[in-house]
């Protein structure tokens with residue numbers, strides 16, 4: 532459908548996209564989900580990622596969302612890669628946005644809070660897909676405020692397919708980050724720059740959905756803390772941050788150093804982890820990727836390395 536010209540929302544409304552993945556996630560066992568998740572994390576680690584944000588959001592019903600969160604928790608305990616866990620129960624609306632928001636606020640978030648107290652799961656951030664036909668600005672605001680009240684960092688999808696004033700909302704609520712932002716307004720850029728709310732730009736998504744490119748240069752000029760993400764999901768299947776940096780440089784006109792900072796220290800900032808991650812400094816965690824290459828940015832501009840494991844090519 533996509534190659535034939537259907538938009539993201541055409542596919543979503545025809546029961547594909549998120550809805551399709553929700554059906555398969557519900558049917559899968561926890562063990563199956565863990566096995567495929569583990570393999571994907573191993574690929575990311577081998578492509579140089581040492582800390583990754585992992586989200587649920589393909590359950591919608593509490594029971595299935597908790598299954599996903601338990602799978603993320605298991606990887607957090609068993610694997611060498613660092614994980615920042617984001618609760619994204621507000622990823623699609625089976626009924627109305629209002630009903631879904633009420634279910635999340637009254638049932639999901641209290642369950643999450645209790646499980647966190649029992650140390651069964653560790654959730655760091657809360658996400659909402661703030662979009663026309665999904666969660667409107669008011670439902671997004673309510674869910675994010677309820678998440679903030681239980682101590683979660685706000686880090687949500689905004690201004691992706693339609694201008695929604697999501698960036699302005701992120702700035703107003705003290706969000707750590709808003710992701711996507713292809714449709715951000717001038718006022719939104721000014722607001723997130725002033726609020727020190729990071730813009731997480733996702734070059735693979737703009738590429739695969741043929742969206743307009745996020746305005747990285749305008750954001751950088753305005754002083755926005757620009758981060759980059761792979762947006763790995765069934766719609767943008769990319770394990771490789773070098774590939775993401777490459778696309779950001781070519782399509783969004785970021786410099787190699789800007790792309791590197793956006794994928795390390797700024798990305799750590801967007802997850803509230805810049806005090807421990809994202810740069811090599813005394814007192815921080817020693818996450819180091821050593822490449823046998825003339826410059827660290829070689830992994831970004833050597834096109835033949837982009838989809839390969841860094842370890843295989845720079846050893």
Ligand SMILES: N=CN[C@@H](CCC(=O)O)C(=O)O
Nearest residue numbers: 548549660736762764765766
């Ligand atoms: N835009 C919404 N969420 C995902 C896509 C999820 C999917 O299509 O499965 C994103 O960030 O790109």
